[in-house]
Amino acid sequence: MRNIRAKLTYSNLLSTLCLFLILGGGAYAAARLPKNSVGPRQIKPNAVSGTKVKNGSLTGADINASTLGQVPDAAHAAHSDSAGEASHATSAENATHAGNADSLGGAVPSDFGAVLSGRINGLNNTSNGIDFGSPSGASTAVASEDGVKMLSPNRDLTARDFSVRLLAGTGGGTRTFELVVNGSTAAALTCGPINGPDSTPFTCNSGSDTEAIPANSTLSIRDSNSIFPSGHDDAMFALRLTP
Numbered sequence: 001m002r003n004i005r006a007k008l009t010y011s012n013l014l015s016t017l018c019l020f021l022i023l024g025g026g027a028y029a030a031a032r033l034p035k036n037s038v039g040p041r042q043i044k045p046n047a048v049s050g051t052k053v054k055n056g057s058l059t060g061a062d063i064n065a066s067t068l069g070q071v072p073d074a075a076h077a078a079h080s081d082s083a084g085e086a087s088h089a090t091s092a093e094n095a096t097h098a099g100n101a102d103s104l105g106g107a108v109p110s111d112f113g114a115v116l117s118g119r120i121n122g123l124n125n126t127s128n129g130i131d132f133g134s135p136s137g138a139s140t141a142v143a144s145e146d147g148v149k150m151l152s153p154n155r156d157l158t159a160r161d162f163s164v165r166l167l168a169g170t171g172g173g174t175r176t177f178e179l180v181v182n183g184s185t186a187a188a189l190t191c192g193p194i195n196g197p198d199s200t201p202f203t204c205n206s207g208s209d210t211e212a213i214p215a216n217s218t219l220s221i222r223d224s225n226s227i228f229p230s231g232h233d234d235a236m237f238a239l240r241l242t243p
Helices: 002-007 010-031 072-078 080-099
Strands: 114-121 130-133 137-140 157-166 174-181 184-194 202-205 210-213 218-226 235-242
Touching: 114 218, 157 174, 157 184, 174 210, 174 235, 184 210, 184 218
Parallel strands: 114 137
Antiparallel strands: 114 235, 130 218, 157 202, 157 210, 157 235, 174 184, 174 218, 184 202
């Protein structure tokens, strides 16, 4: 004890007192910090953990969105564009089907249409004679088409697949049949000439030829013969009108 008192000086006492005041004052400051006195400079990086933050106290302005991971619903939302494209793909497929609406089972429009068929009785047996029959149904051959011609629908069409069958042969002569449109045979659909034995029915066709039929055209079947045909003088025929 005497040794301690002997070494205790004024300087030692003063130093000890200052140290006590400093430590005690720091503790007081830590316990009695003024309001709003702590800022970024007083807080070390990573010093505040998530558990120290009050729930619901942070807003979007307080958070750097680029640091956040993608939540599951957001991922689904990101795929919504793909879903939209898939919807468009379906529409595109439907559009393709709509583009094929003018075909059925791989068939083209020319595979469909109205069929005109009929029979012309009493064909002219005069050498180099000409007569006419109706383009549909049964008719008796006449010298002028005025008595047998018919009207086409109010739409432009195409005539094709014209065929004729004589009920007997031509007896050495020939017959040629034509579809007359608006009184003209300039671009007529032609079948023939037909020639064959008297005892053999004979058929002709127009092949792949076609003929334009304007809307509201008059139509008739024209028969012309060469030499003097004999045998039966009746003929059956058929043709198609397509879009």
